[in-house]
Amino acid sequence: MVTSTSVPMMKKELAIFTNTYPYGTGETFLADEIPYVFAGWEKVHVFPMYIPQGENEGAARRMPANAVLHSPLLKGDHKDKWELLLGGAFSPAPLWFAIREFIGKKIYTDSRKVWIWGNYLCILRSILGNGEKMREITETLERCRVAYFYWGDKSALTIPFLKKRMGNKAPAFVVRFHGSDIYEEAKGYLPFREMLYGAIDHAVPASQNGREYIEARYTNRPRNISVHRLGSFWHSDACPNLGAPVSNQEGGPDSTGAYNIVSCSNVIELKRVHLLAAAMLYLERDRNLAAALSDKGVNHICWTHIGDGPLLEPVKEMVMQNGVPEGEEGIVPVAFNFKGAMSHRQVMEYYQTHYTDLFINASRSEGIPVSIMEALSFGTPVLATDVGAVRELIPEGCTCGRLLKKDISAEELAGEISRWILGSLEMPEFELALAARREWEESWSARKNYAGFAAWLESLQ
16 A cells, blocks of 8 residues: 655745835836746735835735735834834844944944934834834744845845744845945934844845845854846837937927937935036036037037935036027037926837937946946947946946046046947947947846846745
8 A cells, every 4th residue: 555645745835025016116127027026826915014104004015816915014104213213123123133223333423324224223123122013924824935125225134033023934035236225424324234144044035246235244144145237128120229210299309400319317415416416517618529520421419317305406506507608609508408307108219219429327326237237229339437336337348438536536537438428429320339238148138147047046945
């Protein structure tokens, strides 16, 4: 007589922790990744950290059929300081780990660090102190093989506490790291790093530079560190940079006689859009450049910036006050085109309908910018500061762009732009565009990168 021993079925459920997804319009890169990640699981539990102000629980974006949406970890928006303070101050959650860091790292000597420390602590204690929500999370994770945190801060700080609470019932904890959640220079300080890294089973930085940053900076490291790149999608088989006709239906600048430069970012100090604007003002006064461009049939430069933020109006005012008066001879006129906030779809449509000679990123800190990936995918070469993992997008020896020093001045940036413009006008038609597109196809295709990551995630035991 043959007897059989029943083997428990392997858990095929995944939990994913987001900032706001599926609420609001943010985390577009996560939304792109979702179809790949969800496909390999019977059920995926989604835990957003909060719902953005102005949104409600009925306004969630559509998700795959195997998604189970849970209520947010926080009862309100984490930007509501009073609610966050009350939740953090009156929480029964642990506190000594934070006091040790406050004293041990001398956080009290820097008011900015004190603010960041207090903010992160209140978020964490508000979550941990919600007994009902913590029970829901742990009961859900007991059914999951993997818990995937899309960001390496805020929600991810619960991992050490969840591990302690769950013991051998805990799933594998996987955390993606991007830019502001890995490079401390971006904010000046990231609280509780050693505690977090020591509890992570698999850290997934989006770049090799991010991996090296973790390994070099921290002694208490994750058990496993695997680089899995982000990517962008190619949204059209044709665009002006690769030979399609230029569309001017939306009132965009005509490409005839123009050298078109584009940038895309929030207008905040970190992104240094003001530095780029100042460089454009230098270019406008460069009479040698004006003469050289005139010889090549270029009669003006058009700089288009996509993005909004608190510094947009000051940048506009600087341009208005310092621009060259209209009609002055012997200069290269610069058309300043501030598009303001645009949805991701609108940005893609812009690239599909407007010729762009050059993309510029002047940030003082970055992770690995998807905005550069997207520019490359549409055949736009790139000038960018050598920060974070940007050099992985513009590798040494490539013809798709050039790296700039981090501490570049506006005048130096103008010189770099001028040299690039004049050099590019000597290149055969489409050569730079094809080089940019090839770089994207080889390394930054979302379909290839997300499919590889999803397969790796599913393989974890």
